[in-house]
Amino acid sequence: MSGNGRRYALSGMSARAMSVFARPLLGPYADHGDLVAVVDPDRDRVAEFDDRLAWYAPGDFDRMVADARPDTLLVAGPDHTHAEAIMAGVRHGLRVICEKPMVTTAADAARVLAQAAPGQVRVAHNLRYAPRHRLIKRLLDEGAIGRVLGVELVWNVETLHGASYFRRWNRRAELSGGLQVHKSCHHFDLVGWWLGDVPRQVFASGSRAYFGADSPHNPGAALPVSAQRDRCPYGRRWQEEGAELPELRGHQYDGPERYIYDAEIDIEDNYAALVRYRGGAHLSYSIQFSAPWEGYRLGINGTHGRIETSLEYGRQSGPEGLPVVLYPMFGERRDIEVDGEDGGHLGADGPLVRELFTEDGAGLADAAEAAWAVALGEGVRRSSLTGAAVDVEALLTTACDAK
Numbered sequence: 001m002s003g004n005g006r007r008y009a010l011s012g013m014s015a016r017a018m019s020v021f022a023r024p025l026l027g028p029y030a031d032h033g034d035l036v037a038v039v040d041p042d043r044d045r046v047a048e049f050d051d052r053l054a055w056y057a058p059g060d061f062d063r064m065v066a067d068a069r070p071d072t073l074l075v076a077g078p079d080h081t082h083a084e085a086i087m088a089g090v091r092h093g094l095r096v097i098c099e100k101p102m103v104t105t106a107a108d109a110a111r112v113l114a115q116a117a118p119g120q121v122r123v124a125h126n127l128r129y130a131p132r133h134r135l136i137k138r139l140l141d142e143g144a145i146g147r148v149l150g151v152e153l154v155w156n157v158e159t160l161h162g163a164s165y166f167r168r169w170n171r172r173a174e175l176s177g178g179l180q181v182h183k184s185c186h187h188f189d190l191v192g193w194w195l196g197d198v199p200r201q202v203f204a205s206g207s208r209a210y211f212g213a214d215s216p217h218n219p220g221a222a223l224p225v226s227a228q229r230d231r232c233p234y235g236r237r238w239q240e241e242g243a244e245l246p247e248l249r250g251h252q253y254d255g256p257e258r259y260i261y262d263a264e265i266d267i268e269d270n271y272a273a274l275v276r277y278r279g280g281a282h283l284s285y286s287i288q289f290s291a292p293w294e295g296y297r298l299g300i301n302g303t304h305g306r307i308e309t310s311l312e313y314g315r316q317s318g319p320e321g322l323p324v325v326l327y328p329m330f331g332e333r334r335d336i337e338v339d340g341e342d343g344g345h346l347g348a349d350g351p352l353v354r355e356l357f358t359e360d361g362a363g364l365a366d367a368a369e370a371a372w373a374v375a376l377g378e379g380v381r382r383s384s385l386t387g388a389a390v391d392v393e394a395l396l397t398t399a400c401d402a403k
């Protein structure tokens with residue numbers, strides 16, 4: 001037995017799982033635990049990663065637990081598989097660490113909250129671990145701008161990154177919850193963590209404007225994928241930049257080749273939301289998935305000042321942007337430089353993995369916090385589809401009780 005003796009099972013040998021769970025566990029954190037089993041429908045993919053790993057199909061979860069005797073389940077399959085994996089782990093009394101989003105619907109989030117023991121399920125919302133975001137959290141907790149009144153957050157996802165969501169399972173709402181859950185849960189978790197508050201109500205508007213069959217960039221719905229790719233600006237840019245297309249490697253799960261103008265795409269690619277928090281603060285948020293640059297602009301207003309920052313991170317270069325700027329209401333502006341942002345996801349992944357394997361992930365989001373991020377994402381989508389404001393608390397009644 002190595003290190004602290006933890007025995008990890010992994011559900012989903014995804015690209016994400018390889019980078020933050022499997023490779024660290026088999027490499028730098030090997031002394032902190034063993035990867036004793038992998039559950040994934042694609043046996044070849046697991047063997048391709050490491051043919052010494054014990055493989056199980058998802059239907060063999062109970063046998064996996066009996067054979068491998070894990071104490072912790074790492075969940076990193078496609079989002080819609082999280083709920084079943086978490087519930088299987090909970091049923092067997094395992095500690096569960098899940099990738100974001102915890103689940104894809106508020107109803108499933110409520111199910112997890114109802115059945116898991118306190119602290120049993122935690123979610124790897126990695127943006128909390130980015131040095132820039134930890135600095136902002138510290139300033140807010142110290143009262144640097146007084147009581148927070150509102151957060152302005154504009155997030156841009158550049159063309160190639162944004163398009164990648166529309167060629168994979170993420171593009172179907174039943175598999176991802178829509179980008180409002182799949183992607184924006186990152187941002188909703190971050191804002192909730194900064195505020196130490198939970199969302200009450202949301203009003204949102206959104207559409208699908210860049211991708212899907214009606215895209216203005218679609219060179220012809222009747223054309224084969226190869227011709228669409230050759231003739232459309234996204235495809236031409238991929239080719240010009242020689243960008244790697246890992247999502248088209250043809251893993252069994254991914255099935256036939258998919259492209260960004262397919263008719264089955266049913267998620268939105270741009271939306272804006274106004275969120276009211278229980279404590280009275282508000283968030284104005286927008287995101288687009290086909291932007292000329294990737295990054296965000298943030299402002300946080302408080303009774304005694306304002307915090308501002310902005311960040312651009314290209315695929316070819318490191319992050320560039322403003323420092324974190326603190327404007328006391330009546331004092332001198334203070335610029336605070338941020339270090340350590342070069343690693344994965346704005347420097348978040350390294351500290352997250354370290355804490356996960358050396359401190360049992362003590363600072364990870366708990367199941368209730370993760371549930372709020374899912375419920376707010378669902379609320380944003382529902383509101384933009386119906387045109388009505390959504391009561392987020394009502395979507396997650398059980399979570400309210402648990403908080």
Ligand SMILES: NC(=O)c1ccc[n+]([C@@H]2O[C@H](COP(=O)([O-])OP(=O)(O)OC[C@H]3O[C@@H](n4cnc5c(N)ncnc54)[C@H](O)[C@@H]3O)[C@@H](O)[C@H]2O)c1
Pocket residue numbers: 011012013014015016017039040041042045058076077078079081099100101124126182253345
């Ligand atoms: N925190 C982050 O920054 C971040 C970044 C990327 C992805 N993610 C999350 O990581 C997870 C994986 O995403 P990805 O894009 O790397 O996935 P992926 O498409 O690379 O891989 C999915 C894997 O899950 C397997 N799978 C399919 N059905 C399964 C089931 N029922 N049980 C177990 N495994 C199953 C597939 O065979 C495949 O190996 C998602 O939840 C995603 O939201 C998080």
